[in-house]
Amino acid sequence: MIKAILFDFDGVLTTDATGSLSICNYICKKAGLDVKLFENEYYKYNNDLLYGKTSHEEIWQKLCEELNTPIDMNILRESFINTPIDRRMLSIVKDLRWQKYKTGMVTDNKKDRMDDILKHYGLNKVFDSVAVSAEVGSGKDYDDIFIKAIKDLDVKADECIFIDNQEKNLFIPKRMGMKAIYFDHEKRNYGKLINDFKSLSIIL
Numbered sequence: 001m002i003k004a005i006l007f008d009f010d011g012v013l014t015t016d017a018t019g020s021l022s023i024c025n026y027i028c029k030k031a032g033l034d035v036k037l038f039e040n041e042y043y044k045y046n047n048d049l050l051y052g053k054t055s056h057e058e059i060w061q062k063l064c065e066e067l068n069t070p071i072d073m074n075i076l077r078e079s080f081i082n083t084p085i086d087r088r089m090l091s092i093v094k095d096l097r098w099q100k101y102k103t104g105m106v107t108d109n110k111k112d113r114m115d116d117i118l119k120h121y122g123l124n125k126v127f128d129s130v131a132v133s134a135e136v137g138s139g140k141d142y143d144d145i146f147i148k149a150i151k152d153l154d155v156k157a158d159e160c161i162f163i164d165n166q167e168k169n170l171f172i173p174k175r176m177g178m179k180a181i182y183f184d185h186e187k188r189n190y191g192k193l194i195n196d197f198k199s200l201s202i203i204l
Contacts, residue, residue, distance in 0.1 A: 002179070002200055003159040004128075005096050006149055007089075008140075009107035009114075011165030011185035015084040019109055020046055026079035031071050041066045049110045052134035056112055080116040088190055093126055095204050104129040104149045106162065108139040129153050140169040143176055161200060163193075 010019045028035045048054040111134035129152035138144035158177040170180035
């Protein structure tokens with residue numbers, strides 16, 4: 001019996017495919033920078049940021065030097081909370097909670113970004129568990145982050161559904177025994193998602 005539904009963040013709960021895309025687009029628009037130029041420098045640090053080996057605060061001065069452009073860190077913070085949240089998907093999460101399902105978030109993400117987003121949007125009140133790669137030190141290509149999520153929720157893997165916008169991220173949870181749903185972040189077909197739930201005996 002399904003007891004918990006786990007959601008990816010970027011691409012599922014947001015309309016941008018990745019968090020880095022949200023960050024880069026916002027900063028470049030505010031600072032008047034070329035997106036490709038900024039991405040080339042920012043992505044050098046991306047993996048270390050995702051796995052908690054460094055933080056934005058630690059890399060920011062060097063990044064600005066490499067870009068030859070000083071960028072106020074407040075713009076970075078603004079980029080976090082201006083992530084385009086999918087309100088329809090959040091409504092689905094709330095409906096699931098109303099039906100007494102446990103809800104979790106599993107995301108390959110930066111700690112400071114998620115801290116700001118969770119606080120700004122009050123998402124800790126929406127999700128019973130939030131597992132972030134930068135805190136776990138491991139992403140969705142290993143089972144550690146999923147183990148943390150199901151332990152926090154006090155459920156077994158085969159009592160969970162995991163939803164992600166990248167099919168490669170569904171391999172590990174499937175191997176662990178979870179049901180997996182692919183959500184296309186471009187099509188954003190909520191009807192299909194609801195039918196996928198229905199096929200697993202969840203009626204919304």
